[in-house]
Ligand SMILES: Cc1cc2nc3c(=O)[nH]c(=O)nc-3n(C[C@H](O)[C@H](O)[C@H](O)COP(=O)(O)OP(=O)(O)OC[C@H]3O[C@@H](n4cnc5c(N)ncnc54)[C@H](O)[C@@H]3O)c2cc1C
C-alpha cells in the first residue's frame with residue numbers, strides 16, 4: 001500500500017519554465033505547493049561546469065549519452081532518455097528532446113527571450129490561416145513586464161511593429177564578427193538589433209551581473225542568467241511553502257466521481273514504488289507533449305478519452321519552430337588580430353522578421369540567430385580543418401596548429417527560426433503497445449511539414465547565403481534541393497514543441513479556457529507550452545513564463561473566491 005502523504009493546496013508536475021513560474025507566484029500568494037519532478041536535483045552554484053577548461057577532462061568536453069550537447073553542458077537528458085522511449089508513425093520524422101533534471105530545459109536553453117507580438121495572437125483574423133488565441137497581447141503584456149523585472153533581460157528599445165519592447169537591462173555591444181554581420185544586414189535592409197536574452201547586466205534581487213564568460217549553456221554559478229531552480233524555485237522554497245520531490249515520475253492525474261482532480265499518481269524512481277499525492281488543484285507543466293501524455297493516461301469513467309479531452313484535441317495541433325542553418329567562411333576574419341571577444345553565451349545581435357508577407361509566397365515569418373566568434377574551443381571544434389576553403393590540409397604538429405590559428409573565428413553561421421501553422425497531420429497519441437520502464441504507455445508521433453513551411457525555409461537559405469556573400473564570404477555547402485526540403489530540420493528538432501493541450505474560446509474545440517484551466521475539470525491547469533494555439537516567429541519561453549504567472553494569479557483568485 002502506498003504511504004499516504006499530506007494533502008497540498010496545489011500539486012505542480014514539472015520544474016521547468018512553466019512549473020517553476022507557477023510555483024513562484026503561488027507560494028508568494030500563500031499557497032502550500034508540492035512539485036513533482038522526474039529528474040534529479042540540480043543547483044548551478046554547485047553543479048555547474050562554468051569554470052572548467054577542456055583540458056580539465058580527458059574527454060575534452062566531448063558529448064556523452066546524457067549530455068548530447070557536450071560533457072560540460074548543464075542539461076541532463078537528450079534525444080533519447082534511457083528506459084523512456086517514444087515511437088513514430090511510419091514515415092514520420094520527429095525528434096523529441098527531453099530534460100530530466102530540476103529546472104528542465106531552462107538549464108541550458110539559449111535564453112533568447114522574445115515576447116510574442118499583438119499580431120501573433122490573432123493570425124486567423126489577419127490571414128485566414130490557423131486559429132486566433134482566446135486572449136490578446138494586452139491580456140498578457142502586464143505579465144511580460146513582471147517577468148522582465150523579476151527574472152531580468154537585456155535588450156534595446158526599437159519600436160518595431162509586432163516585436164514589442166520590454167523592460168530591459170542594457171545590452172552588451174556587438175563583437176567583431178557581429179559587427180561584420182550587422183554591416184551586411186544593414187546593406188540588405190534586414191533589421192539587425194541587439195539580442196534579447198535573459199541575462200542580467202546589472203545587479204538584480206541579490207544576483208550579480210554577467211561577467212561575460214560565455215558559458216551560459218553550462219549553467220551560471222553566479223546566477224546571472226535565468227534557470228528556473230536558481231531564479232524561481234530556491235527563492236520560492238524560502239517562503240516555506242514549496243516542497244520539491246525529485247525523481248518523481250508522474251503517471252496519472254486522479255479524479256473523483258464528480259470528475260474533479262484529487263491528486264497525482266507518480267513513480268518514486270528511487271524505490272520503483274507507485275505513490276500518490278493529494279492536492280486541491282493540479283497543475284501540469286511537464287512540457288507540452290509530456291503533459292498531453294499524462295492527460296491521455298488519466299482515463300476514468302468520467303473522462304473515458306483521457307482527462308480534459310472531451311473535445312478530442314489533447315495531443316493535437318502539435319507544432320515546432322521551422323529551422324535551417326547555413327555556415328559561411330569569411331576570409332576577412334582569418335589570421336585575426338587578437339582582441340577581446342568576451343560576451344554572454346549567445347549572440348549579442350539578432351534579426352527579427354522584417355518583411356511583408358503580402359509580397360512573398362509564404363505566410364508568417366522567421367527571425368535570424370547568428371553564431372561565430374572566438375569562444376573557448378572544445379572537443380571537435382572547427383570540424384575537419386582540411387575541408388576549409390583554401391586549406392593547406394592541416395598536417396601535424398606546428399603546421400596543424402598554425403592552420404587552426406589561421407582559420408579560427410573565420411566561420412559565421414545563421415539559423416532561421418520561423419513559424420509553422422498548426423496542421424491536422426502533426427500530433428501525438430498514446431502508442432497502443434509500447435510502455436516505458438515504469439509501465440506507462442508512451443507517445444507515438446505523427447508529423448508533416450506543409451508547402452508553406454518549405455517555402456519559408458527556402459527563403460531562409462537564400463537570405464543566409466546572400467548575407468554571407470555580402471560579407472565577402474562563401475557559404476559552406478550547396479543550397480539544399482527541394483527534394484531535401486531546402487534543409488528544413490525535422491519536426492521537434494528545434495526543441496520548441498508547443499500545442500497538444502490548446503486553449504480556445506469554446507469547450508468544443510479546445511482543452512483549456514483562456515486561463516489555461518481545463519474545460520472538463522475546473523481544478524486542473526496546464527502551464528507549459530501545451531496551451532499555445534500557435535507558434536510565432538519568436539522563441540516561446542518568455543510567453544510560457546508570462547502565461548504561467550497569469551494562470552497562477554487566476555488560481556489564487558479562484559481559490560479566494562472558493563470556486564476551486
Ligand atoms: C538547447 C535548447 C535551446 C533552447 N533555446 C531556447 C531559447 O533560446 N529561447 C526559448 O524561448 N526557448 C528555448 N528553448 C526551449 C525552452 O527550453 C523550452 O521552451 C522551455 O524550457 C519549456 O519549458 P517547460 O516548462 O514547458 O518544459 P521543460 O523546461 O522541458 O520542463 C519540464 C520538466 O518536467 C519534467 N517532467 C517531464 N515529465 C514528467 C513527469 N511525467 N513527471 C514529473 N516530471 C516530469 C522534466 O523532467 C522537466 O524538468 C531551448 C531548448 C533547448 C533544449
Ligand code: SF4
Nearest residue numbers: 210211213214216220
Ligand atoms: S556569460 Fe554571464 S550569464 Fe552566461 S554563464 Fe557567464 S557570467 Fe553567467
